Amino acid sequence: MTRIDVEEYVRQAVPKPGEEQDRFREALGNKWKASAGLFERENLGRLISPDAIRRALVGMRLEPAEYAPAMEAITRRVAEDPMFGRLWEHCWYLAYRFEPLDRWSAERWQPFERFLGEDAGEFFLSVLLSHYDCLMEFVKARSIPIEVVEATLVAQVSERLRKDTARAGRPCLGSSGLTWLSYHLAGKVFRLGRLVYTPRPFEGKLTLYRNRESGETIAVPTSGLKFRRDGQFDGAGGRSDPEGVWTSRIRQDGNTLVSNAWISPHGCARQEDIRLDLTVWEAVLEPGDQTIEFHIPGGEPLDQAACGESFRWSLKFFARHFPEITPRAIHVGTWLLDPQLQDMLPATSNLVRFQREMYLYPVDYGAGGERHILGSDYNSLDDAPQRTALQRSVIRHLRAGGHMMGAGGILLADDVVSGCWGTQRYINTAGP
């Protein structure tokens, strides 16, 4: 691949010097040197050959007649157009050889879109699919059943690609999907029954303690965190509480942990003094520990039994195929764990039952969480959709001045193994 100075892209995409050009230069320049020469080093030509792309399409149950011609055109352009090819190489590097700090941000793909215009969707799709052969080698080396890989790709990736393609009227992957979907092609995400899993270090701002004698569990926030009176992070959802904000203070005094706060398994911090005798209370989950993050795909009910089965499967799966990982917990942060849903939905609903199985904890959620429930196709609450019980409850809640939150949820791996699912273990046994 020809080595092209980043300035050439900058000048073509944003000819006028100024702030916008500087932003573009900074975004594209990020790791530009690291990606140079990757095409030859990793023999990327074989990964975007027409045969390789067809294998990907067939394996992912995507119709070759619909996708292959556009993908082959991208492959030809990569070979013939040095600027295009160098950009493809750089994008491939960022997608598959570089771990971004913010997984959910699509910002890093914007310079590519700016340069490629309406060809960006096909370009991103080509980058995505070209890791298929690498994935096959990876899963074979780890003896991961091909049915698991196919189920993951078909349900999690192909469905999204079909939607983007239908919307664009041509083969397409929108930039907002590239990072997350590339994790599936990289062998980092697996769908195991009802839920989807990816190994991640624990990012919650808390330590979970377990009493060796009684089996009780309690979460203690990290020191120095600012909370509102409602026990959520100050600033979460764009809401501050200048009058009532308080700060967690935790210290160790010999064998005793002294804290002015603890986190209730109902998902809020409580400003109450606690002392834990550390000869009895053992830290069982701390920030940075190895864990498995899970996600909840839509499209079918959140059946309680299917979730329990999936959690148990996930631990067996990672122990067998990723023995280097010893996860201490399974967890996620999401709008679906907003503890307020427990007051909005009947106790028998799947979401309420699901939440009550987990140790919920505060997260720094964003504003506007209602869009997950109401969509964004309405102007005022008067014309927001009211088809489901949840939509109706959310509208009532917002009208009364409430807002939607999010939360994290933890299941300790040992508890999953010992059959905690279905026992509401944490709300039954947590407390100072």
Ligand SMILES: CC(C)(COP(=O)(O)OP(=O)(O)OC[C@H]1O[C@@H](n2cnc3c(N)ncnc32)[C@H](O)[C@@H]1OP(=O)(O)O)[C@@H](O)C(=O)NCCC(=O)NCCS
């Ligand atoms: C997870 C999910 C399948 C749960 O649905 P469920 O099994 O029907 O859940 P419940 O039994 O608790 O539903 C109770 C009520 O809320 C409604 N409801 C649940 N999720 C809803 C949503 N996202 N939007 C609107 N209404 C919803 C249900 O339709 C039901 O109302 P009804 O009795 O009038 O039909 C569903 O919320 C969903 O598809 N979510 C999208 C997944 C997602 O966002 N994942 C990312 C987070 S990791």
